[in-house]
Amino acid sequence: MNYTEYISKDILQLFEEKKLVTVCAPMVRYSKLQFRTLVREFNCDLCYTSMILADSFCQSAKARNNEFTLNLSDSPLIVQFAANTVYDFVGAAHMVSPYCSGVDLNCGCPQTWAKHMGIGCSMLNQPELISDIVKQCRNRINKAFTVSVKLRILKDIRKTVDICKNLEKAGVSFLAVHARTPSQQTGCIDVEGLKLVVENVSCPVIGNGGIKNFRDCLKLQENTNCKGVMAANGLLTNPTLFTETNCTSIECVQNWLNICYNSTISDYEISKTLFKIPERPPNLTFQCFHHHLVFMLEKILSKTKRRIFNSLQNFHDVLLFLDENFNVKPEFYNYEVFNVRKNLDIDYTGRDEIYQKLKSEIYDKEELITSVQEYNYDDRDGIFFKTKVTRDDSLEFDLENIFI
Numbered sequence: 001m002n003y004t005e006y007i008s009k010d011i012l013q014l015f016e017e018k019k020l021v022t023v024c025a026p027m028v029r030y031s032k033l034q035f036r037t038l039v040r041e042f043n044c045d046l047c048y049t050s051m052i053l054a055d056s057f058c059q060s061a062k063a064r065n066n067e068f069t070l071n072l073s074d075s076p077l078i079v080q081f082a083a084n085t086v087y088d089f090v091g092a093a094h095m096v097s098p099y100c101s102g103v104d105l106n107c108g109c110p111q112t113w114a115k116h117m118g119i120g121c122s123m124l125n126q127p128e129l130i131s132d133i134v135k136q137c138r139n140r141i142n143k144a145f146t147v148s149v150k151l152r153i154l155k156d157i158r159k160t161v162d163i164c165k166n167l168e169k170a171g172v173s174f175l176a177v178h179a180r181t182p183s184q185q186t187g188c189i190d191v192e193g194l195k196l197v198v199e200n201v202s203c204p205v206i207g208n209g210g211i212k213n214f215r216d217c218l219k220l221q222e223n224t225n226c227k228g229v230m231a232a233n234g235l236l237t238n239p240t241l242f243t244e245t246n247c248t249s250i251e252c253v254q255n256w257l258n259i260c261y262n263s264t265i266s267d268y269e270i271s272k273t274l275f276k277i278p279e280r281p282p283n284l285t286f287q288c289f290h291h292h293l294v295f296m297l298e299k300i301l302s303k304t305k306r307r308i309f310n311s312l313q314n315f316h317d318v319l320l321f322l323d324e325n326f327n328v329k330p331e332f333y334n335y336e337v338f339n340v341r342k343n344l345d346i347d348y349t350g351r352d353e354i355y356q357k358l359k360s361e362i363y364d365k366e367e368l369i370t371s372v373q374e375y376n377y378d379d380r381d382g383i384f385f386k387t388k389v390t391r392d393d394s395l396e397f398d399l400e401n402i403f404i
C-alpha cells in the first residue's frame with residue numbers, strides 16, 4: 001500500500017489555508033500516537049511527536065520502535081528530534097521522511113540532563129550550528145517536507161530575533177516559539193517578544209505558552225499575529241480545547257477508551273472477528289492509559305473521587321470506575337475506522353545511508369566517539385505526573401518545564 005498520500009500532508013499549505021493553525025505540542029511521554037489520534041478528533045490541525053534523541057534513533061532499532069509509531073490518520077505529523085550534530089539530525093530526518101510531513105529540531109528543552117548532553121535549549125548558545133543543521137537538512141533530503149525549529153526565547157530578545165532571522169536564511173520552513181526563557185518555569189509568557197519575532201521573519205510562526213482555552217488562542221494570535229497556536233498542558237487537561245470547550249467532555253473520555261482498546265489490535269484478530277474487548281489493551285502501558293485520564297478528569301471529578309481515581313493501579317479498576325461514574329466503556333471500532341487507525345509497519349531498511357555517509361565523513365576528520373543512549377520513558381511515572389498527583393489538592397498545576 002502506498003502510504004504517502006495519506007501521511008505526507010503539506011504543512012505549508014495548511015498555514016496558507018487556515019486563519020489559525022491549532023497545534024498539539026511535543027510532550028515527552030504524552031504526545032504519543034494514541035493521544036495524537038484523540039486531539040485530531042477535536043480540531044487539532046497539526047501534531048508533534050515527543051522529543052526523540054536523534055543519535056539513538058539512528059543507531060538503535062529498539063529506540064525507533066519505542067519512540068515512533070503512527071497510523072494512516074496521523075497526519076500532518078512533525079517528528080521532533082534533539083540533536084547537536086548534522087549527521088544525527090539529518091540522518092534521523094532521512095529515516096522518518098517517508099512517514100511524516102516534517103521534522104523539528106528541539107532548541108527548548110531546559111532539563112539539566114539535556115543541557116549536559118548539549119542538546120535542547122543549550123543549542124541556543126550555538127546559533128550557527130542550529131542554522132547549519134537546518135540548511136544541511138534542507139539540502140540533503142530529496143523530499144518536499146518541512147524542517148522547523150522549536151525554541152525558547154532568550155532574555156535578550158534581540159538575540160532570539162537574530163537566531164530566527166538566520167534560521168530563515170538557512171531555509172527553515174516555520175518556527176515554534178515558546179515565549180518563555182530557559183530559566184522560566186511557569187508564569188506569563190513574553191507576548192511582546194513573540195510579536196517581535198513574528199514581525200521580523202516572513203515564515204509562519206507558531207506561538208506557544210500558557211494556552212488554557214480557545215479564547216487564549218485567539219488572543220495570542222490577535223496580540224502577536226502568529227500563524228499558529230500550540231498548547232501542551234492545556235491539551236492534557238482538556239484534549240477538546242480547540243473545539244472551544246472549557247473542560248474535557250464525556251465523549252472525549254469515551255473516545256480515549258476506544259482509541260486505547262482498539263489501537264493495538266492485530267489485523268488477524270479483526271479479520272477473523274475474534275475480537276472482544278480484551279482484559280487490557282495489548283502493547284499499551286497502563287501509565288499511558290491512566291495518566292491521560294488523570295489529567296482529563298482533573299476538572300471533572302470531585303476531590304475525593306479524584307484521589308481514588310488517581311491511585312488506581314490497573315486497567316480493570318479504571319474501567320470499573322469509569323463505567324460506574326460516567327457510564328462509559330470501550331467500544332469496538334468498525335472495520336473502516338480500524339483500518340485507518342491501526343499501527344503502520346515502518347520499514348527502515350536501507351534508510352540509514354545518509355547517516356552512515358555523513359558520520360563517516362566526520363569520523364575521518366575528527367575521530368568522534370559517540371555512544372547510543374538507550375532510554376525508555378515508560379518504565380517509571382516521571383516527575384511531571386508525580387508532582388501533579390501529589391499536588392492534587394490544587395487545580396492549578398503549572399509545571400510546564402518538568403517533563404521527564
Ligand SMILES: Cc1cc2nc3c(=O)[nH]c(=O)nc-3n(C[C@H](O)[C@H](O)[C@H](O)COP(=O)(O)O)c2cc1C
Nearest residue numbers: 025026027028050051178209210231232233400403
Ligand atoms: C509533559 C510535558 C512534556 C514536554 N515534552 C516536550 C518535548 O518533548 N519537546 C519539546 O520541545 N517541548 C516539550 N515540552 C514543552 C511543551 O512543548 C511546551 O513548549 C510547554 O509546555 C509550554 O506550553 P504550555 O504552556 O501550553 O504547556 C513538554 C511539556 C510538558 C508539560
